[in-house]
Amino acid sequence: PGTDLSALRPAVDALVRHHPALRTRFRRTDDGRRQEVLPDVPDGILTHHDVAGLDGPALEAEVRRAADAARDSLDPAAGRVVRVLLFDHGPDLPAQLLFTVHHLVVDGVSWRILLADLETAHRCAADGRPVDLPPATTAYGHWAARLQAHTRSGALDGDLAHWERTAAAPAGLPAGRPGPNTHGTAATVTVELEPETTEALLRRVPEVYRTQVNDVLLSALGRTLARWCGRDTVLVGVEGHGREDLFDDVDLSRTVGWFTAEFPLALTVAPDAGWHDILRSVKEQLRAVPLHGLSHGALRHLLPDSPLTGAPAPQVGFNYHGQWDADGGGSGLYGAALPPAGG
Incomplete structure (x- = not known):
């Protein structure tokens, strides 16, 4: 207080x-x-x-x-x-x-x-003490320069074939409800799961199938989109943290910046397959993505005359931020999460 x-x-x-x-x-x-x-x-x-x-x-x-x-x-x-x-x-x-x-x-x-x-x-x-924070790590600008030089050296060229195949996947979605498709007509839909379902999603399913939460969520999204689109393959925009260990002398563990790697995933999901097969397939497809998606943005934006320029953009995106637990113990600065404010 x-x-x-x-x-x-x-x-x-x-x-x-x-x-x-x-x-x-x-x-x-x-x-x-x-x-x-x-x-x-x-x-x-x-x-x-x-x-x-x-x-x-x-x-x-x-x-x-x-x-x-x-x-x-x-x-x-x-x-x-x-x-x-x-x-x-x-x-x-x-x-x-x-x-x-x-x-x-x-x-x-x-x-x-x-x-x-x-x-x-x-x-x-x-406490009246000088502020002493853990050292910051490699500067964002240094990382950006190293990534550009690395890309233009040809070190990531081996990933181009994967991304060109991905770009060939259909990106279109069926028409939704009629009306203007503008920023002003956008809406936010928030869904909350009951504790039992949340526990199953975060704990039991990953343990049984030896997978991660984002694999489970992406499997559900892929199956839903496949049924909606009426085809096995859908193009989904996926985000990763982008902080890959490319260089031995670069440490990004405490660097503040926008490192997010956005990449397209040609997700193949049989609409009527069982969950066991879907989870295993999606897990394998995600593990096959080069450098967790980092090379896509590097090759598209940092490579002169990139063959990925102009590739179709996914019409639906997926981003799992992980678990954010508020410390309600009352001993620190934060007692609980502040509800979202502003629009």
Whole structure:
């Protein structure tokens, strides 16, 4: 209760100073965008919002308003890529913390690094100690330069045949409901599973079939799409973490940045096959993807005159972020997850 702003502010400053990605701007030049790291921590990253006395719809409206304003204030061209909002409910109630970062500089792995480091920094500041964070690893810019040189050296050319075969898979989907297909008509559908089903998905099925959760989810998606499309093969866009061990002298374990590898998967699933056969087949198809998909983006975007340029894009995507468990113990900075705010 009553989160100490005097400890949170130096913690946020130390976090942004420690991770160059949070001080990055994308300056427009004649030959495209150029990524630069600013030497100093930008002003106005942390803001305090007094919501004491608000509850119900009024509180939700104020949090949403502030969250939308923070999101709209992000400007990669100016180096404003992160905002932290503290919603203060008064001295007797826990505060809410909203941490928003532009996707250009973070991915799922980055969030785990940042949230852990912010808690460490806050603990140090609250105890009156200098903030001491674990060292950051290889800089994102260094990794990008190494990957480009590696790709253009021909080291990934052996994967081209796989990706060209994948590009030949049908990408179209049957027409859905009539009406405009625009950003303004998009909708979010959220589904929650009961505890028993969740336990089966996360624990029992992977143990029985010696597979992973994402294999199970992708099998269900593949079977559904195959039945809907009326064919065995569907093109699905899949995301991986992209932090592959290509170089012995590169360590990305604590590097903040957008490393995500997006790649197409020509998923072949017999619509009427049993689950045992489907799971085994999908597992084998995923394991056959070169470098967990990293080479697709490298060969398509970093190779001059790439044969993958212009390949059809999947019309449906799949991304499994893993399990995010909130620590409700009350001894740390985070008591529980803040519900999504803003639209």
